[in-house]
Amino acid sequence: MDASAFETAVQELHADRVRGASELARRCLDLLALSAQSAPAGGCAELLQLLAQRCARLVAARPSMAPIENLLDAWSNGLGHLDSSSLTVLRSTAAELAREGIWQSKRALLRSAENAAAQIGDDKTLITHSLSSTLLAVFERLQARNIRVIVTESRPLNEGHILARRLSDWNIPTQLITDAQLGLFTAQADLALLGADSLLPDGSLVNKAGSLLLALAANHSGVPLYVCCESFKQRRTGQTQMPLEEMAAGELGAPSLPGVRARNIYFDITPASLISRWIDEHGVHADGKLSITTGK
Numbered sequence: 001m002d003a004s005a006f007e008t009a010v011q012e013l014h015a016d017r018v019r020g021a022s023e024l025a026r027r028c029l030d031l032l033a034l035s036a037q038s039a040p041a042g043g044c045a046e047l048l049q050l051l052a053q054r055c056a057r058l059v060a061a062r063p064s065m066a067p068i069e070n071l072l073d074a075w076s077n078g079l080g081h082l083d084s085s086s087l088t089v090l091r092s093t094a095a096e097l098a099r100e101g102i103w104q105s106k107r108a109l110l111r112s113a114e115n116a117a118a119q120i121g122d123d124k125t126l127i128t129h130s131l132s133s134t135l136l137a138v139f140e141r142l143q144a145r146n147i148r149v150i151v152t153e154s155r156p157l158n159e160g161h162i163l164a165r166r167l168s169d170w171n172i173p174t175q176l177i178t179d180a181q182l183g184l185f186t187a188q189a190d191l192a193l194l195g196a197d198s199l200l201p202d203g204s205l206v207n208k209a210g211s212l213l214l215a216l217a218a219n220h221s222g223v224p225l226y227v228c229c230e231s232f233k234q235r236r237t238g239q240t241q242m243p244l245e246e247m248a249a250g251e252l253g254a255p256s257l258p259g260v261r262a263r264n265i266y267f268d269i270t271p272a273s274l275i276s277r278w279i280d281e282h283g284v285h286a287d288g289k290l291s292i293t294t295g296k
Helices: 003-015 021-038 044-061 066-079 087-120 133-142 160-169 179-188 211-221
Strands: 125-128 148-152 174-177 191-194 205-208 225-228 267-270 277-280 283-285
Touching: 003 021, 003 044, 021 044, 021 066, 021 087, 021 133, 044 066, 044 087, 066 087, 087 133, 087 191, 087 225, 087 277, 087 283, 125 179, 125 211, 133 160, 133 191, 133 225, 148 160, 148 179, 160 174, 174 179, 179 211, 191 211, 205 211, 211 225, 211 267
Parallel strands: 125 148, 125 191, 148 174, 191 225, 225 277
Antiparallel strands: 205 267, 277 283
């Protein structure tokens, strides 16, 4: 993968609004595997330097998504233990290490979904916001268990429409609402369910903007809020402060008016105090203290 192709892939990663954090982290590992196999390099030291640079570039492209940083950090740390006496061997083993990280991620997702489905049980009405590959896996496992789902559009790009279409394919009764109707519909649910782009060390949730509004509505209505995500989405104490990404205001379709600035911050933070349960591949937790799995 030459520099031009890699840069195009980074720009696509930055612009992606549909795939969740886990999927994008696996895409990053795939790009690193391709780079390890085919990036121009005259020797092992040059290849390792190039891979480190590309790894840092990918992490910087989506700073609100902890799994990218955690999984790529694990991969980068693993490079230091590889045999660098042969460029051919280094290329092969670096790519294989990235593929191992992808496998670890997929396995954690499936186990998290299984644990969530077991915790939720049968005959429930769930309300959710945004699109998450982890939650898709949860709903797939719940499709024969008499559940009903309330889905927000998740503006500005309405990825909730994608979720509603998948639920329809699975014959799960679904109500599709605007984000502004969260306060009206949350009380109708047995529980609120969210995925995560990141978890902060205290268990607070970083997720698509609007997640905090759902959490507040759930708390007001006495509806429990569950967060289901893989443990490698939790940021470690001491990691650099995470910015909340702001995307192009043009996505909002707002008019251009003198003195008016449209804002499009994509993520918000839900305090751990508003979350009832955290579910990951290791089980169900009541305190948000998950054990980070890095794929080592």
